[in-house]
Amino acid sequence: MVREAVAAGDAARLDELLGALSPDAITHAVSRLSSDERDRLFELIDAEWAAYVVDLLPEDEALGVLESLDAGDAAQILQEFTTDEQADYLSEIENAEEILEAFDPEDARELRALVTYDEDSAGGLMGTEFLSFADTLTAAEVVAGIQEEVEENDFDVQYVFVVDAAEKLVGVVPLRDLLLSRRKRPITAVMQPSPHSLRAEATLDEVREFFDEHDLFGAPVVDAGGRLVGVVRRAAARDALAERSDADNLRRQGIVGGEELRSMPMLLRSRRRLAWLSLNILLNIAAASVIAAHQGTLEAVIALAVFLPIISDMSGCSGNQAVAVSMRELSLNVARPDDFFRVLGKEISVGLLNGLALGVLLGAVAWLWKGNPWLGAVVGGALMANTLIAVAIGGTIPLVLKKLKLDPALASGPILTTVTDMCGFLILLSAASATLDHLV
């Protein structure tokens, strides 16, 4: 329906559709448009609707839209966003400087300053929509100040900040306290003094901790001199965290260099996936070289070839379970890199138990299949031993990577599967070599 309205150039119909469709339906409909249709859509709707739609699109698509528009139109759409969102988009838009020139010079100056902060720091997340008042005012004067600001900017105020003559943050006033205060009291008597704040360089994790600890809508950000320079909205922190965990999820499956959407060019999508696949195939070839080195044994007992992929896959699964538990314990703070030996001990006990269960099962299958108890013992024993190795490595490798300041989400899987494949193949084929007389 959106496509038809765009094709017909029916702006009224589009406004009606955007009002009637759910946000999810709009995302879906717009992401289905060709880039020409999309550009046409944004020509037809006003800046307010355009901002609404841009906000619903995945970030890469939103950036594509803003870049393909006239700088003036893009600036108009951006003005519907909060300053932290404006800075976020501008930091990734190629023609950002051109768009900034269509902004009010004062706003542009502020935005240029915001863009200089690291994207995932408090400075990069903060916006400049906050109300601060001098510590010399009374409650009534602050209320009047809010009134003025609200009339001008339709601010969604939750609390106001109090600064001293040097612009240093000295207090925060929840609206509730202002509402219940006598009007003539000095604001310094109403405010909560020495409020918690973040420094502009605070990392995303520090911002997350701040909001975990303080149930506030916004975190005040101060510079090295203690001067109030911005406020991180809770929603901005949440979005940044969701984006990071999203990127982690994709990278864990080996999709690197940014998010993938199927609307992106095929070559880009292929390349982002292939980077990791090419490395993985080399790791696989390295692991399989263990099999190549034991061709003689394999030739004598061809049945072993059936069990090689099983041992590889099962060890990978067991190990990945241990990785998942460690990743979760790290994120919940119940495990730390120096818990290496504790985690190792815990994994060994589970690995013995699960290795026994799985080894007996697979060993029985092998025995029944070929009627040879030795084959069962070799296959079952190899799976048992390799399950133990897999959970021991899987449980501890995220801790080690974290200690080495590497990303455990990214590197744990490939290291685990390469090592467990090699060990599994080696154990099975060596055990078979050693007992070859009984197997043939």
Next chain:
Amino acid sequence: MVREAVAAGDAARLDELLGALSPDAITHAVSRLSSDERDRLFELIDAEWAAYVVDLLPEDEALGVLESLDAGDAAQILQEFTTDEQADYLSEIENAEEILEAFDPEDARELRALVTYDEDSAGGLMGTEFLSFADTLTAAEVVAGIQEEVEENDFDVQYVFVVDAAEKLVGVVPLRDLLLSRRKRPITAVMQPSPHSLRAEATLDEVREFFDEHDLFGAPVVDAGGRLVGVVRRAAARDALAERSDADNLRRQGIVGGEELRSMPMLLRSRRRLAWLSLNILLNIAAASVIAAHQGTLEAVIALAVFLPIISDMSGCSGNQAVAVSMRELSLNVARPDDFFRVLGKEISVGLLNGLALGVLLGAVAWLWKGNPWLGAVVGGALMANTLIAVAIGGTIPLVLKKLKLDPALASGPILTTVTDMCGFLILLSAASATLDHLV
């Protein structure tokens, strides 16, 4: 240090430590304690500190603490939480009824009502901390009402609700508007009429959408008659969503039946992991039976055994990348189950490209290793074909599972790897059978 203070029974030292340590450090230290030490810790600290610590622990540990305490002590700790959190804990505590008896009877009645709602519905997430006022009052009367409530309960008010004589929700008043309003105006002239609200049966996804659309701290919940029955705090919705995505992550690695922490009993941890591993080994044996059926071919060309695990692993990786992209597109609403053919088409194009690249690489390795171009063609061709199959299945299976109302996060992986293993083994070994004369 916490352990030493507990052992020494030094309550003052504990208070000091809890005040000095970061929340993360407290989580880590307390989760390291034995259950005896933990119980002792909670005997030593007051209810306020106890609630602070309980809140920092992973949910299963927190429940363990509350269950092991006297019902009276547990009730005292719970009273430090908001009602939605109280209901959340009580719905999972075994001796909940006993604890409820230590509550004020009126509060206990309210909590019993909250506990009856489905945990992940708006009713299950809501609390009863909200301020509502009759639509007959003036702004000044509402302010006086807030004043009274704040003095009694130290409420963190952000807005108040307006209800009619039948308790039906008719409006919401942001504190800002109350602050800026003339005192004598009727509250109905200050309020925003017909506010958005959730029904008590609304699902967690509907709650998420509500907060995505409305930048509010709390969502009013109404019953079938439109009566205001509770408020879902944004933080409660966020926690429930985080918990769900956490559980999804673990289940994706085959850890079922609840979260795993290494502090849990070994047998429980083993069982939760083994459930999926046992199923997986059967799927693996089924896939490997394809190899067993082609032992003759394998015996003739033993080199093929080296490539079986490589094809299995690489197809799994390629397919899982496509799964990850589909899961993400589903969650971003840019893909839907009826986009099956579009996704299939997009995956086939990437699959052809990546299959070609990987197939040529592996084929070249096989050729160079054995000096036999036919072996290279068979191995490379099999990987190429199976990469195509893997991405086609991987991209579409989450859509199909979603259509069938099954959980794509859980079932996509196992179905994918089993099918791609079977196809990969079959393609490689059939192609080898067909060209056997050239391979030996």
